[in-house]
Amino acid sequence: MRETRRYRLLCPIARALDRVGDRWTLLVLRDLHAGPARFSDLQTLPGIASNLLTNRLRQLEDDGLIRRREAEYGTMVYELTDLGRQTDNILFELAAFGARFAPDEPVKRPGNLRTIAVTLKVACQRIVDPAMRLHAELVVDGEPFRFSIEAGEVAVESGSAQDPEVTLTTSYGPMVAVADGRMSLESFASKHVQLSGPSPEKGQALAALMGRAFSARP
Amino acid sequence: MRETRRYRLLCPIARALDRVGDRWTLLVLRDLHAGPARFSDLQTLPGIASNLLTNRLRQLEDDGLIRRREAEYGTMVYELTDLGRQTDNILFELAAFGARFAPDEPVKRPGNLRTIAVTLKVACQRIVDPAMRLHAELVVDGEPFRFSIEAGEVAVESGSAQDPEVTLTTSYGPMVAVADGRMSLESFASKHVQLSGPSPEKGQALAALMGRAFSARP
DNA sequence: CGGGATCCGTTACGATACTG
DNA sequence: CAGTATCGTAACGGATCCCG
Numbered sequence: 001m002r003e004t005r006r007y008r009l010l011c012p013i014a015r016a017l018d019r020v021g022d023r024w025t026l027l028v029l030r031d032l033h034a035g036p037a038r039f040s041d042l043q044t045l046p047g048i049a050s051n052l053l054t055n056r057l058r059q060l061e062d063d064g065l066i067r068r069r070e071a072e073y074g075t076m077v078y079e080l081t082d083l084g085r086q087t088d089n090i091l092f093e094l095a096a097f098g099a100r101f102a103p104d105e106p107v108k109r110p111g112n113l114r115t116i117a118v119t120l121k122v123a124c125q126r127i128v129d130p131a132m133r134l135h136a137e138l139v140v141d142g143e144p145f146r147f148s149i150e151a152g153e154v155a156v157e158s159g160s161a162q163d164p165e166v167t168l169t170t171s172y173g174p175m176v177a178v179a180d181g182r183m184s185l186e187s188f189a190s191k192h193v194q195l196s197g198p199s200p201e202k203g204q205a206l207a208a209l210m211g212r213a214f215s216a217r218p
Numbered sequence: 219m220r221e222t223r224r225y226r227l228l229c230p231i232a233r234a235l236d237r238v239g240d241r242w243t244l245l246v247l248r249d250l251h252a253g254p255a256r257f258s259d260l261q262t263l264p265g266i267a268s269n270l271l272t273n274r275l276r277q278l279e280d281d282g283l284i285r286r287r288e289a290e291y292g293t294m295v296y297e298l299t300d301l302g303r304q305t306d307n308i309l310f311e312l313a314a315f316g317a318r319f320a321p322d323e324p325v326k327r328p329g330n331l332r333t334i335a336v337t338l339k340v341a342c343q344r345i346v347d348p349a350m351r352l353h354a355e356l357v358v359d360g361e362p363f364r365f366s367i368e369a370g371e372v373a374v375e376s377g378s379a380q381d382p383e384v385t386l387t388t389s390y391g392p393m394v395a396v397a398d399g400r401m402s403l404e405s406f407a408s409k410h411v412q413l414s415g416p417s418p419e420k421g422q423a424l425a426a427l428m429g430r431a432f433s434a435r436p
Numbered sequence: 437c438g439g440g441a442t443c444c445g446t447t448a449c450g451a452t453a454c455t456g
Numbered sequence: 457c458a459g460t461a462t463c464g465t466a467a468c469g470g471a472t473c474c475c476g
Binding site (some may be wrong): 052 | 440447448450451452456
């Protein structure tokens with residue numbers, strides 16, 4: 001945010017918005033919650049201009065929410081800092097509120113599905129049984145995610161899991177419908193999820209957790 | 219938000235931002251959480267242009283987050299709908315995150331103090347003892363608020379209380395410092411709060427609740 | 437005076453083209 | 457792949473004016 005359009009108020013809400021209130025900024029953070037991403041990964045946000053993405057990344061780096069790091073083969077990745085990770089609750093509450101509005105047509109398709117990671121993670125985190133343990137792969141419209149629960153900590157990251165106990169295959173549309181309350185857990189689990197791998201019963205537990213995570217909302 | 223700059227994504231986070239993501243919108247909602255307000259009350263947001271305020275109010279009304287109502291003496295007031303009230307958690311999480319950044323100089327003073335209502339309400343709501351009962355007045359830099367707890371429900375509204383059990387008098391700066399973690403509860407309660415009214419012990423309890431509400435944060 | 441509407445200069449955004 | 461450069465358009469900020 002350029003100096004001219006900062007609120008510069010003492011109120012902590014305004015101080016937060018001075019960091020994350022610009023157009024696209026919260027969506028960039030959302031995608032980074034799924035793990036490190038390259039510039040071109042983030043450019044799949046439908047409609048963002050490359051110069052804007054550059055500006056937003058620079059601003060987030062200056063404010064200490066993300067860091068730029070050289071990864072293998074000399075490619076650059078952007079990743080959340082500890083501070084940036086603390087935007088998870090903001091994003092979750094936005095998702096909980098946004099679910100109350102019908103998607104307005106025509107809906108643009110997301111460029112990638114990293115978008116689901118934060119919401120899914122926080123929703124499950126809030127209701128998870130601390131005794132539960134899980135190491136699964138979640139494949140959404142062909143895009144793989146590692147879904148793990150360990151010591152009461154839920155993690156959802158972009159990428160394939162190694163030796164998952166179970167693999168859940170599903171689609172984005174039905175997942176959002178469940179989150180919105182437009183589809184029941186039963187209907188979702190029975191019609192839109194395929195299980196494979198050594199521990200299908202773990203898959204049942206995971207599907208149930210995901211469903212409860214969203215239906216548990218006020 | 220004009221059609222051209224909506225995200226139009228299926229993701230609920232984007233759907234929320236299409237409603238409340240415009241500049242000023244969340245700050246307008248923040249102030250309305252303190253109770254109904256007139257156009258000119260909201261115009262005290264430092265720097266907002268009157269045509270922008272008109273646009274934002276119109277948009278919020280169209281989306282069902284606020285309602286325009288005729289009050290006494292033919293004046294118009296804007297107030298939150300049930301849907302609009304559900305932005306409280308978004309605003310609280312923004313406040314919790316924003317508190318991690320030092321206020322950047324030069325700080326603009328808020329035009330009014332309605333800004334404190336949501337954050338204070340949600341923070342106290344999250345930790346309040348359901349058995350607690352209270353009907354107090356909170357005076358911040360001369361501006362009065364009704365602070366009540368009834369059946370486990372915390373309410374903080376702009377305006378004077380009638381027959382409060384206790385009146386707490388304090389200032390905005392120290393309150394924000396406590397919320398930011400820059401000042402201890404003890405220091406706040408002992409140096410920056412004056413109590414008056416029939417039940418000073420209720421005031422002690424309230425000051426303690428406010429302090430714990432913020433120090434309880436992760 | 438409250439509640440806006442109108443006008444206008446400036447800034448940010450969106451699209452596209454281009455480069456190391 | 458990871459940006460930079462350019463440029464037309466939309467949004468913002470400030471001021472002024474209007475109307476009951």
